[in-house]
Amino acid sequence: RMLAQELREARRLLRQKADAHLGIQRDWDRERRMLHEDIADLKDDAGPDAEAPVCEAQDPEDPPPPTARRRLAAALDAEGPADASLNIGADAAARVVAHFCRVYRADTRTTRTMVDVLLLLQPEPELADLWLCLAALVSRFAPIALLPGAGHALMSLCRLFESLLLFHDPEVALLLKKAAVGAEMYCVPWLCTAHATGIADLNTVLRIWDRWVDHGEPLDPVFLGLARLNLCRGDLLLCGPVPELAQLLQSSLAGKDDA
Numbered sequence: 001r002m003l004a005q006e007l008r009e010a011r012r013l014l015r016q017k018a019d020a021h022l023g024i025q026r027d028w029d030r031e032r033r034m035l036h037e038d039i040a041d042l043k044d045d046a047g048p049d050a051e052a053p054v055c056e057a058q059d060p061e062d063p064p065p066p067t068a069r070r071r072l073a074a075a076l077d078a079e080g081p082a083d084a085s086l087n088i089g090a091d092a093a094a095r096v097v098a099h100f101c102r103v104y105r106a107d108t109r110t111t112r113t114m115v116d117v118l119l120l121l122q123p124e125p126e127l128a129d130l131w132l133c134l135a136a137l138v139s140r141f142a143p144i145a146l147l148p149g150a151g152h153a154l155m156s157l158c159r160l161f162e163s164l165l166l167f168h169d170p171e172v173a174l175l176l177k178k179a180a181v182g183a184e185m186y187c188v189p190w191l192c193t194a195h196a197t198g199i200a201d202l203n204t205v206l207r208i209w210d211r212w213v214d215h216g217e218p219l220d221p222v223f224l225g226l227a228r229l230n231l232c233r234g235d236l237l238l239c240g241p242v243p244e245l246a247q248l249l250q251s252s253l254a255g256k257d258d259a
């Protein structure tokens with residue numbers, strides 16, 4: 001009876017969180033439109049002789065015109081060394097991170113993680129192409145990193161993940177609940193970086209992203225997270241609801257075998 005009650009509650013929460021996700025997506029779309037409108041207004045205020053913005057008003061999933069790409073490349077070349085306090089390195093990619101985060105007001109550490117994965121691409125992309133790849137991936141797969149209320153949205157998605165886990169695997173969900181291991185302790189990196197953080201083998205991340213580029217959906221990180229939990233299910237159940245469960249979960253999820 002308790003399990004049936006938990007499942008009914010999970011279904012109710014799932015419906016609520018699905019509605020919340022739709023609201024988050026609408027907020028993201030509205031913020032992106034407002035950003036593009038603000039940039040267009042700035043361009044109008046500057047007058048026809050002013051330098052045009054560098055790709056900021058461009059939809060990240062649309063290829064920029066050649067002139068916009070040239071302006072972007074020039075802006076990245078002119079970008080000074082990244083502020084050491086940002087802790088994002090001092091290489092050329094750090095200039096991409098600093099410029100991108102200034103344009104989209106994104107989190108620098110999250111963005112640097114995604115750039116590190118993109119640097120595995122061969123041949124190595126030029127800085128402008130790296131910036132454009134980053135913009136397309138973030139807008140499509142990790143838009144939460146760009147939301148003004150990212151913290152609140154993350155917690156809502158964590159609750160959604162817990163509800164999905166309770167629906168798909170009540171035994172593991174109740175085990176984590178007994179051990180006081182909340183979803184925010186292990187799935188925030190999935191949501192912010194589309195699994196670029198927390199997988200030991202970065203080549204695995206590239207294979208995941210390769211599929212998402214063609215067939216991806218915004219909630220893929222959530223369902224891939226369920227699959228990753230299922231891979232270490234046996235270890236979790238064997239460990240039981242003890243304080244060490246959180247540490248075991250972190251190490252199991254980051255293992256190369258699971259990747």
